[in-house]
Amino acid sequence: MAGCKITQLMLVCILLLISLPLALATSVTRCSPGCTKHGTCNEELGRCDCPRDRTGDDCSSPVEDRASACKLNGFQASECSMKTPYRCLNQCNGRGTCMAGWCHCEPGYYGADCSLSIGPDGKPQILAGLGYKPAPGKPKIYIYEVPPRFNTWKNIEKFDRPLYVQLWKRIISSGHRTLDADEADFYYIPVDFRYLFQDAAHVIQYVRETWPYWDRTGGAKHLLLSTSDLGGCEGSQLMRIRNMTANSTWLTAWGLTRKHPRVWWPGCHRPGLDIVIPIPAQTTYMLMTPLNPKAPRFERNITFYFSGKICGDNQDPNQDSTQWPICKTPTNPLYSAGVRQQVYHHHAHRPGFKVVARSSTYLQDMASSKFCLAPTGGGHGKRQVLVARFGCIPVPITDHVLQPFEPELDWPSFSVAVKEEEVPRLHEVLAAISEEKLEKMQEAVACASKHLWWSSMWGGIFGEDARYDAFATVMEILRVRVEHPTAQPHQYAKVDERWRKFAECKLDDEPPQDVQLCSYGFDDALRKYSVAGLCDLRRYGKYGIPGGAICQGAPTIAQCPRPWE
Numbered sequence: 001m002a003g004c005k006i007t008q009l010m011l012v013c014i015l016l017l018i019s020l021p022l023a024l025a026t027s028v029t030r031c032s033p034g035c036t037k038h039g040t041c042n043e044e045l046g047r048c049d050c051p052r053d054r055t056g057d058d059c060s061s062p063v064e065d066r067a068s069a070c071k072l073n074g075f076q077a078s079e080c081s082m083k084t085p086y087r088c089l090n091q092c093n094g095r096g097t098c099m100a101g102w103c104h105c106e107p108g109y110y111g112a113d114c115s116l117s118i119g120p121d122g123k124p125q126i127l128a129g130l131g132y133k134p135a136p137g138k139p140k141i142y143i144y145e146v147p148p149r150f151n152t153w154k155n156i157e158k159f160d161r162p163l164y165v166q167l168w169k170r171i172i173s174s175g176h177r178t179l180d181a182d183e184a185d186f187y188y189i190p191v192d193f194r195y196l197f198q199d200a201a202h203v204i205q206y207v208r209e210t211w212p213y214w215d216r217t218g219g220a221k222h223l224l225l226s227t228s229d230l231g232g233c234e235g236s237q238l239m240r241i242r243n244m245t246a247n248s249t250w251l252t253a254w255g256l257t258r259k260h261p262r263v264w265w266p267g268c269h270r271p272g273l274d275i276v277i278p279i280p281a282q283t284t285y286m287l288m289t290p291l292n293p294k295a296p297r298f299e300r301n302i303t304f305y306f307s308g309k310i311c312g313d314n315q316d317p318n319q320d321s322t323q324w325p326i327c328k329t330p331t332n333p334l335y336s337a338g339v340r341q342q343v344y345h346h347h348a349h350r351p352g353f354k355v356v357a358r359s360s361t362y363l364q365d366m367a368s369s370k371f372c373l374a375p376t377g378g379g380h381g382k383r384q385v386l387v388a389r390f391g392c393i394p395v396p397i398t399d400h401v402l403q404p405f406e407p408e409l410d411w412p413s414f415s416v417a418v419k420e421e422e423v424p425r426l427h428e429v430l431a432a433i434s435e436e437k438l439e440k441m442q443e444a445v446a447c448a449s450k451h452l453w454w455s456s457m458w459g460g461i462f463g464e465d466a467r468y469d470a471f472a473t474v475m476e477i478l479r480v481r482v483e484h485p486t487a488q489p490h491q492y493a494k495v496d497e498r499w500r501k502f503a504e505c506k507l508d509d510e511p512p513q514d515v516q517l518c519s520y521g522f523d524d525a526l527r528k529y530s531v532a533g534l535c536d537l538r539r540y541g542k543y544g545i546p547g548g549a550i551c552q553g554a555p556t557i558a559q560c561p562r563p564w565e
Contacts, residue, residue, distance in 0.1 A: 029107075032058040040096070040105040042145060043118050045210065049110075051102055052153040053080050074155030075100060086539045089113040089152065090169050090546040090557055093127065101543070102152045111145055112152050112190070115172065116179070124179045126172070132558035135175030136565060139478040141223070142184035143168065143177055144211065150191050150203045161227035162542040163280055164192040166457040167251075170471050173547030173557040174456075185482045186249070187213055187222045193238060194228040200237045204244060220247040227279065229379025230254050233268035251474070253279040253380040255402030263334045265379070269402060272489055275477055278404035278452040278470050281382035283363070286461045287521050287529040289390045290367045291446050293463050294529045298368040303352035304430060305366060305392065306373035307359040308383070310340045316357045317341070321348035339375045339397045342423045350427055366390035370438065371416060371430055376401060388414070388449045389461065393441050395430075397423060404452055404470075407490040408477055409503055414444035447505035456550040459520035459535035466517050466550050467563045468505050475564075476502050507564075515563040518552045 029035070030046030039050045039059030050059035052073050053066045063069045070080035081099050085091070088098035089112050096105035096114035105114035119125040126132050134140075156162050168190045171177050178184050189207060193200050208214045214222060224245060228234035231252030232245070250269075255276040258267035269276060290297045310317045312332025320326075326345050327333070335341075348355045355373070359365055366372060372387035374394040384394040384403050394415040396403055403411055411417070418429055433441075449462065451473045456466035466472065476499060480487065484495050493500040501507045519530035520537070527534055535549045547557030554560050 034058045034060060036105075036107040038104075040103065040110050040114075041107070042110045043108075044110075044116075044124055045145070047147070049148050051081055051099055051104065052148075073153045074158045079155075087157075087541045087543050089165060089543060090115065090172065091540075091543075093546070093557065101154070101156055102148055112148065113169070113172070116145075126177065126179055127556065127558045130556045130558040133175060134178065135562070137479060138482045139176060139185040139475060140178040140180075140183055141171050141176050141478075142179070142181040142187045142213070143171060144187065144189050144207055146189065146191070146203055146206060150196065150199060150206075154195065156542045159192070159195065159542060161192070161194070161279065162544075163227055163277075163454075164190060164225045165542075166280075166454065166544055166548065167225065167471070167474075169544070169546070169557075170457060170548045173551055173560045174471070174475070174562060176475060181211065181213055184213075185221065186478060187217075189222065189224060191225075193224060193226040193232065194234070197235075197237050201241050201244070204241060218247045219245055222248040223251060224248050225251045227253065229377070230256075230265060231268045231380070232274075233266045234379070247273075250274040251277050253277055253382075253404065255380070255404075255406065256398075256400055257402060258400050260337060260398075260400060263337050265337075267400070271402065271407065275408075275474065276402050276404050276406060277474065278385045278454075279380060279382045280454050280458065280470075281385050282458070282520070283386065284521075284523065285363055285526065286389060287519055287526045288363055288367070289449075289461060291389070291391050291449060291462045292529060292531075294531060298364060300368055300370045300392075302354050302365065302369040304347065304350075304354070304371045304373070304395070304426070305369035305387075306340070306343065306355045306375075306383075307362050307365060308340075308357070309335075309377070310344050310357050311335065317344055321345055336375045336377055336381075337398050337420065339420060339423065340373075342420075343373055343375075343397070343426065346424050347426060353427070363390065366392050371395050373397065374403075374415070384415070385452045388445050388452055391442060391445060391449070393438070393445055395426075405473055405477070408492055408499075409448060409451060409473075410444075410493070414441050414448045447503075450505060451503075455517060455520075457544060457548045459537070459549040460517040460531065461520050463531040464517065465515040465563045467507060468502065471548075472564050473502075515550075515561045516553075518549055520549075 031041035031048045035041045035048035035058045038054050039048045055061050055063050067077045070077045084098050084100050088103050092098050092103040092114045095109045096103040103114050109117050115127050116124050117128050226232050231254030232250040255269045256267050257269050288295050311327035312335030313329045315328050317326040321344050344355050347353045367390045369392045372392035374384035374396045376398045387394050397418045399420050450468040455469040456471050480492050480496050480499050487495045516532040518533050518535035521534045545552050547560045551557050551560035
């Protein structure tokens with residue numbers, strides 16, 4: 001390689017170095033001959049991954065009923081193998097062709113995003129030749145490359161909560177992915193169990209049959225995600241794998257710790273093992289939050305606020321809130337455990353309170369309120385995330401339900417939890433909070449709102465740099481669990497100084513100067529409220545910007561900024 005010293009040959013040498021893993025990998029393949037013509041060869045497993053409309057050991061055979069195969073995964077036949085350059089995981093890292101969510105990797109590359117290859121030493125490597133560096137600290141997470149029928153075959157554009165793929169790509173772009181499963185702190189199965197139905201058990205069985213780590217740990221240290229309203233307990237298919245996943249860590253938005261005394265909801269969350277995560281609730285004008293330094297401020301002259309569905313029959317409640325029942329029909333009487341109906345019944349016409357089924361000034365109302373109801377719905381709620389985002393103190397009211405990142409975060413410092421039996425005297429509970437305490441809670445909720453939003457995935461809304469976002473919070477919780485395995489979640493701030501500073505958004509005296517996080521938003525009219533311009537979200541659909549919004553502008557996801565390091 002002496003010729004590499006000659007300047008005019010430098011580019012050629014770089015290309016040769018980058019393609020070296022490719023040449024080594026393609027010289028010998030573990031897959032059936034011809035696999036890469038239509039499929040992708042997973043060189044580690046010798047598995048030929050086919051597109052959704054082909055089958056066989058080498059993907060040479062079209063499926064018998066193409067229309068049905070496409071429909072099963074949420075596509076019309078005309079869309080099933082369409083080239084969609086921007087709508088795949090990490091845009092296939094430029095090392096494959098994106099075909100409606102599935103990456104047809106170039107020979108020598110494999111993985112759902114074509115980021116993997118076999119190195120000169122015969123071991124797998126990630127983003128070879130692009131300068132990828134692992135994160136210096138924990139956690140180290142091994143990602144199972146399960147067959148595409150469990151994930152990338154599916155039409156993610158029809159998912160209303162595409163969080164699993166966002167988590168997937170952020171584990172990669174943040175450097176927390178390890179290819180050495182023996183050194184891993186955790187193992188991630190990259191699916192949303194909410195959408196798998198009967199395949200929920202099948203994907204775990206595949207993992208058990210293909211890798212030794214599930215059985216070696218008894219399923220412990222395995223991260224399973226479900227965005228279902230009832231987390232890992234929604235539907236018969238998920239209930240059937242409860243025993244199988246007894247030692248696994250569920251990431252869900254549902255924090256019910258025991259069966260609700262009045263509603264059929266089963267207790268599903270296990271504090272210290274599972275993690276309650278914030279649902280990525282998105283609204284069009286999130287940049288208008290008064291917590292954004294470029295957005296207008298409003299006087300907080302509403303004491304208590306709620307606007308939204310109140311009755312389980314989807315109809316507006318009776319205008320006379322003093323008469324019970326307040327809903328027109330008895331349909332689904334325990335929607336939100338009856339909390340929304342009770343709050344409306346007791347407080348709809350109380351001075352300083354605004355409790356309505358809808359409002360044309362919803363966002364401004366939240367920005368003008370001191371306290372906001374954060375109830376459940378048909379399962380988990382999203383209001384605690386939305387109202388905190390607008391600087392309104394959340395008032396969660398559902399017994400035995402933990403909120404996102406509770407008790408790891410100190411929720412009493414920025415919210416007012418009210419028991420269901422205390423709803424009639426809610427006004428007295430709030431009146432007892434002094435102005436001095438309210439001011440401290442508002443300072444705390446400004447920090448908490450950063451933890452409750454996935455800004456490194458979808459973009460900033462507070463002028464932030466993603467150091468404290470929901471993804472970073474999940475990674476920090478996992479780190480503390482590795483370093484303090486016997487500590488209970490409510491003890492983290494006492495046993496781990498870094499966690500205490502992180503939870504209080506005080507990790508650094510000075511924020512990193514070289515990180516410019518784009519802002520969430522699709523409307524050009526919002527640009528004036530953006531600190532670093534709007535994220536280019538539209539072209540990528542629900543797969544999102546490769547590596548996450550934090551990577552916008554980076555040459556590759558290997559060069560994504562990492563402000564938390």
